[in-house]
Amino acid sequence: GGTSLNACGREVLQFFGSVLVFDMLVNNFDRLPCGLWSTLNQGNPGNVMFTESDTPIPIDNMPWCIRADVTQQQQLRVEYLKNAKVLVRAVAAEPDVEHPGFKRIRDFLHTGCREGHGWLGLGIDIGEEGTLVVQHAFLKKIRSVVGDAGGNGDDCIRLTEEDLHKDLDDLLGLLPEALVEHSGLGYSIGGFENVDVGFCVDVLQACREALQEATQQSAMHLQEDLVPIQTFNV
Secondary structure (H helix, E strand, O other): OOOOOOHHHHHHHHHHHHHHHHHHHHOOOOOOOOOOOOOOOOOOHHHEEEOOOOOEEEOOOOOOOOOOOOHHHHHHHHHHHHHHHHHHHHHHHOOOOOOHHHHHHHHHHHHOEOOOOOEOOOOOOOHHHHHHHHHHHHHHHHHHHOOOOOOOHHHOOOOOHHHHHHHHHHHHHOOOHHHHHHHOOOOOOOOHHHOOHHHHHHHHHHHHHHHHHHHHHHHHHHHHHOOOOOOOOO
């Protein structure tokens, strides 16, 4: 079942797929529920706003990077990277099959998160078609940021560790100098203190490996499906 999507609906779902890549890179679990995070995470509809022209705007983009230099977080980091790799590999291997991890977004939009934020949902089922729109946009953005845009160079961004450090420095440069100085004393600087470039780089690498493994998996399936052709002398 599901409701047929119009152009505006498709654009919003494509936005969800793209913003989910950002959320995955910084472990921002407080927006859209998906297979990357525990089912206890029911999503937060308040962190997506809309303009008068129905353009979606992500707000409260809080990073919660899992640090390798914090002993208590090391195992969680390993598990997170594994989950990211499994999710990306599954979607890349079968992009036209509704993935359970992404169906959670479909269910979130349909019935809300009543036990979490008390949202009753839209009461609209985007259907399998809608889930696939999210998955395709997610996969396209993943390919872009790891430098594999499916042969389309125009869509290729390829984030590097150097890029991420520069972006963070530029963002910190927009903050009052005194605020940044106090961050080393345990003060919050709007979430920027939670950014760990090394974590983001490791997530990108996990995604890159997932894409490679999905390609190899598809190639193996193709080989398995091949039927030997009997040749005859004529």
